[in-house]
Amino acid sequence: MITEQTPADERLCAALVRHLESGFEQVVLAYQHRLYGFALRLSGNAQDAEEIAQDAFVRAYRALTTYTTEQTALLHLRPWLYQIALNVFRNRVRGLRIAETPLDGKDDEGDSVALHLEADAREQPERALAAAESERALAGLIAALPEHFRIAVVLRHIEGLSYGEMAALLGLPTGTLKAHVHRGVKLLRASLESLESQESRASRELHDAASVSEVG
Amino acid sequence: MSDTTTTPLAGVRHLRQQLRDLASVEAPSSLLAGILTTAGIADRYFTLDTPLGVTYIAYNDHGLSAVRRPDSAAEFERSFRQHFGRAVYPATEPPEELVNELRRELRGEGRARIRFDLRGVSEFERAVLLKALEIPRGEVRPYTWIAREIGNPRAVRAVGTALGNNPIPIFIPCHRVIRSDGQTGQYGLGGPEAKRTMLSAEGIKLDTLEQLNSEGVRFIGSDTTHAFCFPTCHHARRISPAHRVYFRSEAAALAAGYRPCKVCRPAVGA
Numbered sequence: 001m002i003t004e005q006t007p008a009d010e011r012l013c014a015a016l017v018r019h020l021e022s023g024f025e026q027v028v029l030a031y032q033h034r035l036y037g038f039a040l041r042l043s044g045n046a047q048d049a050e051e052i053a054q055d056a057f058v059r060a061y062r063a064l065t066t067y068t069t070e071q072t073a074l075l076h077l078r079p080w081l082y083q084i085a086l087n088v089f090r091n092r093v094r095g096l097r098i099a100e101t102p103l104d105g106k107d108d109e110g111d112s113v114a115l116h117l118e119a120d121a122r123e124q125p126e127r128a129l130a131a132a133e134s135e136r137a138l139a140g141l142i143a144a145l146p147e148h149f150r151i152a153v154v155l156r157h158i159e160g161l162s163y164g165e166m167a168a169l170l171g172l173p174t175g176t177l178k179a180h181v182h183r184g185v186k187l188l189r190a191s192l193e194s195l196e197s198q199e200s201r202a203s204r205e206l207h208d209a210a211s212v213s214e215v216g
Numbered sequence: 217m218s219d220t221t222t223t224p225l226a227g228v229r230h231l232r233q234q235l236r237d238l239a240s241v242e243a244p245s246s247l248l249a250g251i252l253t254t255a256g257i258a259d260r261y262f263t264l265d266t267p268l269g270v271t272y273i274a275y276n277d278h279g280l281s282a283v284r285r286p287d288s289a290a291e292f293e294r295s296f297r298q299h300f301g302r303a304v305y306p307a308t309e310p311p312e313e314l315v316n317e318l319r320r321e322l323r324g325e326g327r328a329r330i331r332f333d334l335r336g337v338s339e340f341e342r343a344v345l346l347k348a349l350e351i352p353r354g355e356v357r358p359y360t361w362i363a364r365e366i367g368n369p370r371a372v373r374a375v376g377t378a379l380g381n382n383p384i385p386i387f388i389p390c391h392r393v394i395r396s397d398g399q400t401g402q403y404g405l406g407g408p409e410a411k412r413t414m415l416s417a418e419g420i421k422l423d424t425l426e427q428l429n430s431e432g433v434r435f436i437g438s439d440t441t442h443a444f445c446f447p448t449c450h451h452a453r454r455i456s457p458a459h460r461v462y463f464r465s466e467a468a469a470l471a472a473g474y475r476p477c478k479v480c481r482p483a484v485g486a
Contacts, residue, residue: 021257021302028251036243046244053243054250061255138234157235191229 009077016064024061027077030055034159035085042089044143052092056085063201067074079169082159085170086151091155093147140192148186241425249305256304261292262310264318266386267417268410274304275314279331283384285405299383300336321387323420324353332384335392340368346377351392355417355448355480358396365481391415398429420448428462435482438460444469449480 005013012030015023035056040049060081064072092102142150149172155161156177170177227396251260259281265460270374274282281300286292289306296304316470343366351357359379365373385405391414395401395424400422403411412422428447436452437444439459445452465471466476467484478481 023229024255024257025252025303028248032251033241034239034245036247037239037241040241050244050247050250053247054254057251058254060252061257061345134234136239139238142238153235157232158239160239161235185228185231189228210242 005076006078007076009075009153012077013073013075016075017069020064024064024133026062028057031077033082035081038082038085038154038159039089041139042086042093042150044139048092050086052085052088055088056081059088060084079161083153083169086122138188138192141188141195144191145184145187147193149180149187152180153184153188157185174196186205219330234379245314246308249303252303253305255341258295258302258305258461259296260307260311261296261304262307262315266322267348268386268406269412271386276333278333280314280384281333283405285388317350318387320344325444330387332388334348334383336383337381339373340366340371341381343368344375345382345384345388345390346422348379348382348390348393348461349388351389352450353392355446355450356394356415356420357393357446359393359401360396361446361481362393364484376402389414392418396434398425398434432464433462434465436456436462437469437472439462442474443477444474444482446480446482449477449482451477451479 008030012027015026017023033044034054036049036053039052039056040046043049043052061082064200065077142153145153152166155166155169156163161169163177166177167174172180239327244319249258249260253276256277259274259276261282263270263384264273270285272282272284272286272289273280274284274296282296282304282307282461283340290313291302299311314330316444321330322340328414329387334345337345344362346384347362347365359372359375360369362375362379366375368374375393379393380402382390382404385403391403391405391411393401400411400415402408404458405411406413410413416422425447434448435444436447436455437460438451438455439461443451444461444463461474463472467477470483
């Protein structure tokens with residue numbers, strides 16, 4: 001499926017055509033958070049995410065230096081950048097490092113989430129803390145999903161790509177992708193439920209222990 | 217976990233909302249600088265103590281790109297972008313090897329092998345700057361010498377402009393180029409005063425130079441070798457006072473049967 005170039009991407013591509021270096025700086029400014037977030041969800045930790053995002057952008061720039069004006073002008077930046085980031089991620093997984101994704105949800109990425117929630121925390125400390133904890137837990141569970149389910153869920157539900165865009169990006173039929181997303185979400189729900197029941201059991205035990213000590 | 221987390225984590229709609237929330241992540245501020253400097257479209261900088269005080273040094277894969285003395289880091293970043301059309305970010309840690317090379321150069325310990333990024337300068341400017349690099353520490357040459365050496369003897373004023381626009385002063389020693397009459401002349405990195413500071417720091421005796429200048433002396437010859445030099449040439453400095461011959465012009469030296477020194481090349485050989 002051919003998707004339309006968005007107006008924002010059209011402007012960025014025009015800037016790239018005018019002057020590659022300064023245009024590329026605008027592209028980075030426009031996409032750095034999204035691409036970093038994407039890499040963070042795929043890799044499950046902040047350091048890998050930064051390396052993946054940096055590598056992806058640098059590759060994108062090197063590719064752009066070889067493109068003709070016409071190729072650059074018609075580029076679908078968003079899926080193109082996701083595609084490069086995905087390739088960088090896959091190469092890393094296949095190659096040297098396989099990111100360690102602890103199942104307890106207390107991964108390295110906690111820091112950046114905490115930072116991100118800092119402003120909220122000042123206003124509503126308890127709610128922000130609870131939200132940060134469940135967000136961190138969810139991020140950990142996503143990182144633990146099998147790779148193809150993880151990629152599908154992240155692209156569809158976190159990055160908000162259409163199935164058409166995903167099909168073009170991943171080279172898979174939309175039916176397959178829908179199945180991957182469905183399976184991925186189902187697995188997530190199941191792990192969330194088991195995490196929840198573990199937690200409530202733990203808090204019940206804590207509560208029981210407290211009442212015992214009161215009685216005793 | 218207590219009563220504050222009674223919201224059910226499960227439930228498809230709630231989960232989808234939670235997933236959407238995960239998209240709002242802020243990239244660390246180091247990412248932008250990392251991308252642009254690795255791609256080679258932004259430079260890094262650090263500060264270094266020089267005879268002129270705290271000096272800002274920018275560099276990239278091609279070598280040193282800028283040396284400036286702004287009032288603040290913000291001012292440096294702004295003026296760098298304005299001049300070069302690209303961003304400059306503070307180095308996360310100063311590049312040790314480069315810093316050592318620059319310090320060696322400032323101490324005058326041998327010839328440092330510093331690389332320079334001269335992509336932004338014209339062919340003519342490059343020729344001028346590379347010629348200035350040939351002037352040894354502790355010596356000076358006139359603007360006319362540069363013009364003649366690069367094969368453009370009449371472009372003296374343009375030589376002055378090119379040196380004034382030197383993007384990498386101190387390390388491309390434009391301060392070692394002075395006026396033919398011995399006046400130190402202009403200097404982009406802080407005016408004539410700063411230029412004198414640089415020259416003094418390199419061991420130039422400005423008093424002696426000005427004394428000779430006031431007497432109209434441009435060249436010093438040796439009556440044993442019959443060669444003549446610029447006064448700061450290390451060959452001139454080795455001539456003992458008894459054998460020194462002073463000349464007011466090339467023509468006078470040549471007429472007296474003296475030949476130009478092969479090292480400092482004060483005139484085209486006869």
